[in-house]
Amino acid sequence: MLLAIDIGNTNVTMGVFREEELLATWRLATDTRKMPDEYALLIRSLLPLKGVASQDIDSIALCSVVPPLTQAFEEMSRVYFGIDPLVVGTGIRTGVRILYDNPRDVGADRVVDAVAAYQLYGGPVIVVDFGTATVFDAVSREGDYLGGAIALGINLSAEVLFERTSQLRRIEMASPKVAIGRNTPASIQSGIIFGHVGMVEAMVRRFKAELGEDARVVATGGLAPLIFKETPIFDAVNLDLTLVGLRLIYEINARAKATQAGEEHA
Numbered sequence: 110m111l112l113a114i115d116i117g118n119t120n121v122t123m124g125v126f127r128e129e130e131l132l133a134t135w136r137l138a139t140d141t142r143k144m145p146d147e148y149a150l151l152i153r154s155l156l157p158l159k160g161v162a163s164q165d166i167d168s169i170a171l172c173s174v175v176p177p178l179t180q181a182f183e184e185m186s187r188v189y190f191g192i193d194p195l196v197v198g199t200g201i202r203t204g205v206r207i208l209y210d211n212p213r214d215v216g217a218d219r220v221v222d223a224v225a226a227y228q229l230y231g232g233p234v235i236v237v238d239f240g241t242a243t244v245f246d247a248v249s250r251e252g253d254y255l256g257g258a259i260a261l262g263i264n265l266s267a268e269v270l271f272e273r274t275s276q277l278r279r280i281e282m283a284s285p286k287v288a289i290g291r292n293t294p295a296s297i298q299s300g301i302i303f304g305h306v307g308m309v310e311a312m313v314r315r316f317k318a319e320l321g322e323d324a325r326v327v328a329t330g331g332l333a334p335l336i337f338k339e340t341p342i343f344d345a346v347n348l349d350l351t352l353v354g355l356r357l358i359y360e361i362n363a364r365a366k367a368t369q370a371g372e373e374h375a
Contacts, residue, residue, distance in 0.1 A: 112190075113355035114182060115218060116173035118241040119264075120331060123161050124352035125161050130348055133159035136331070145181045149189040158186045169194035170359040171353070172217035197221055203359050206253045212368070214255070218351055219246050223254045225354030226327050230345065233320045235313060236310045237343075238350075239330035241265055243305070245312055247320050255320070258312060263332050266301050282332075284339060313342050 111126040121137040127178075135155050143151075147333040153163050169186045171194055173179040195201065197217040205224050209215050218238070226234045227248050234264065236246040239262065246257040261269070263282055288303055290296030317324050328336065328343045329350040336347045 110161065110167060111356060111359060112136050112166045112169045113352045113359075114169065114171035114194075115221070115351040115355065116171060116175050116178045117181060118174060118220065120240075121178070122331075122352065124349060125156070125159075125166070126352075126356050129356070131202065131352065132159060134352065135159075139175060139178065141175060141177045143181070145185040145188065148169060148181060149151060149185045152185070153189065155313050163190070166190055166192070168363075170193060170355040170358065171195070172197040172220055172221050174216050174356060195362055197355070197358055200291075202356065202365055203304070203358050204252075204361050205248070206371045209256050211326075216244075219244060219257065221252060221351050221354035221358060222246060223248045223354075225347075227252045228357055229347070229350075229353065230325045230327055233324040235316050235320065235324050235326045236350070237309060237313070237326065237333075239263065239328065239332035239336060243309070245316060247316055247322065249325075250321065258316075260312075263301060263305055263335065266305070267297070267365055270297065270301070273332050282335065284335060302339065309336060310340055310342055 113124045113126065115122040117139060119139055121139050125132045143363065149270040156163055169192045170192060171182055183194055183196065186192050197220065199213060201226050203220055205220065205227065207215055207220065222236045222238060223246055226236045232248050232250045232252050234248045238244040242262045243260045244257060247255040249255055266295060282304055283298060285298040287296055288299050290299045313326055325344045326342055327350065328346040329348060333346050333348060337343055
């Protein structure tokens with residue numbers, strides 16, 4: 110079984126695959142203070158709760174935008190699972206050409222999402238990832254990663270509003286019933302949620318103008334359901350997109366390694 114791990118700024122998302130089947134998923138809070146031993150204890154205790162034995166994990170693939178945790182999870186994989194993990198980064202085969210000015214500047218999660226989106230939905234395709242930041246990625250008709258846009262995320266917007274104003278307080282991010290709020294919490298929800306919807310719709314229109322009007326639009330990330338139900342612009346919502354991309358990239362590299370080993374043996 111493959112353990113796929115996506116280390117983001119807010120959450121660590123994990124999934125276990127048996128071949129192409131995603132058996133179980135987990136979402137943990139990102140905490141750079143945790144040591145490899147602590148994450149190992151947590152993960153090994155979570156697996157059996159969804160019917161997965163630790164000894165059944167025979168491969169691990171991970172992507173990360175949090176460098177300190179990249180090292181922590183690599184150490185955890187080697188010490189507690191006896192596995193040298195595949196870490197998406199420079200030198201890893203993805204099957205996608207990255208046409209960014211400097212390919213090293215592209216976050217690993219963005220590349221992984223692009224791989225999965227093109228495989229599942231074809232091209233051209235636009236991925237909108239609702240996480241700490243709201244990230245837009247564009248994949249061409251031929252499957253090339255072209256680039257994208259990065260905007261302030263929903264929860265981060267709310268946090269900035271709370272920190273930079275004297276009389277506004279933290280509220281739960283939920284869809285407002287109407288645009289005209291009759292109290293302060295409803296007004297904040299309207300401004301952030303409906304304002305975010307407007308931003309996303311405008312960005313997608315601009316992306317389609319450059320990419321092609323037939324481009325499919327896929328929402329992912331923990332906050333995707335909040336926006337997905339407020340606009341018709343999305344063709345699909347897939348909360349497991351990054352995990353699927355990790356599986357696909359792992360398979361690409363495993364096949365390449367097997368081919369190389371066969372050629373050397375011959």
